[in-house]
Amino acid sequence: MRIAVAGGTGRAGAQAVSVARERGHDVVVLSRSAGIDLTTGDGAAAALDGADVVIDASGVRGKGDPAAFHTAVLQALVASRPPHIVVLSIVNCDRIDYPLYRAKAAQEQAAASSGIPFTIARATQFHEFAPQVWEFAGVGPVHIAPKMRTQPVAAREVGERLVDLAESEPAGRAADLAGPREEWLPDMMRAYAAASRRRGVVVPLALPGAFGRAARGGGLLPSPDAVLGRQTFAQWIAALG
Numbered sequence: 001m002r003i004a005v006a007g008g009t010g011r012a013g014a015q016a017v018s019v020a021r022e023r024g025h026d027v028v029v030l031s032r033s034a035g036i037d038l039t040t041g042d043g044a045a046a047a048l049d050g051a052d053v054v055i056d057a058s059g060v061r062g063k064g065d066p067a068a069f070h071t072a073v074l075q076a077l078v079a080s081r082p083p084h085i086v087v088l089s090i091v092n093c094d095r096i097d098y099p100l101y102r103a104k105a106a107q108e109q110a111a112a113s114s115g116i117p118f119t120i121a122r123a124t125q126f127h128e129f130a131p132q133v134w135e136f137a138g139v140g141p142v143h144i145a146p147k148m149r150t151q152p153v154a155a156r157e158v159g160e161r162l163v164d165l166a167e168s169e170p171a172g173r174a175a176d177l178a179g180p181r182e183e184w185l186p187d188m189m190r191a192y193a194a195a196s197r198r199r200g201v202v203v204p205l206a207l208p209g210a211f212g213r214a215a216r217g218g219g220l221l222p223s224p225d226a227v228l229g230r231q232t233f234a235q236w237i238a239a240l241g
């Protein structure tokens with residue numbers, strides 16, 4: 001199959017690209033570092049030509065507006081009318097009032113109403129979320145750790161799931177993907193800091209608002225029929241070396 005991966009250089013997207021290549025697919029990567037800016041659409045049509053399926057694993061970092069980003073990217077991807085689009089989304093994004101989650105829910109809606117056969121692949125936070133928050137929420141030696149119940153999954157297994165779904169018939173909303181065990185984000189960050197010999201103190205914080213309440217209260221955990229990954233967070237930490 002010819003599989004186009006938007007965001008194919010990111011945490012999840014790069015794993016999908018590796019898995020797809022290992023399985024013998026013809027893979028094309030769409031990202032700015034591959035010369036394609038999907039918010040303008042420049043270069044997208046040529047790259048998407050002949051694709052059997054498009055995986056949208058793109059994401060916005062830093063201060064970018066997630067709603068504007070995902071709307072523009074999805075428009076650029078569906079403009080070429082691919083036979084199937086697989087959208088990587090976040091577990092419970094439609095239940096929590098938070099800008100990124102509203103943007104992901106709108107992205108799902110846009111895929112569903114695009115007229116293109118689609119699959120929504122929701123995942124929980126990745127194991128890589130611990131280093132992500134460590135870097136993002138660090139001020140000097142202090143690293144803020146949101147009080148969060150999460151069931152993190154390996155990005156590699158997210159990549160496998162995306163390719164499994166890309167190889168299958170369009171499924172609409174697929175089952176959630178989550179890791180094998182529930183974790184507590186402050187403990188994940190402490191384990192990450194110890195394993196990677198980073199110095200600093202982890203300070204758990206109850207985030208305000210709807211997102212904070214959901215995070216503490218289990219609102220980010222997957223539905224009971226979720227597909228579970230194999231690698232635990234502890235195994236992922238051990239593999240950091």
Ligand SMILES: NC(=O)c1ccc[n+]([C@@H]2O[C@H](COP(=O)([O-])OP(=O)(O)OC[C@H]3O[C@@H](n4cnc5c(N)ncnc54)[C@H](OP(=O)(O)O)[C@@H]3O)[C@@H](O)[C@H]2O)c1
Nearest residue numbers: 007008009010011012031032033037038058059124125126
């Ligand atoms: N991280 C998590 O824990 C998690 C959990 C569940 C779901 N998700 C969702 O999964 C998606 C991917 O997350 P991630 O953590 O793997 O993201 P990431 O590592 O930040 O990767 C983002 C990808 O998007 C590309 N990108 C950014 N701006 C672009 C643009 N203007 N045009 C084309 N490509 C662009 C980046 O490449 P360039 O910088 O080269 O353009 C990169 O390949 C996100 O939508 C996120 O909401 C993430």
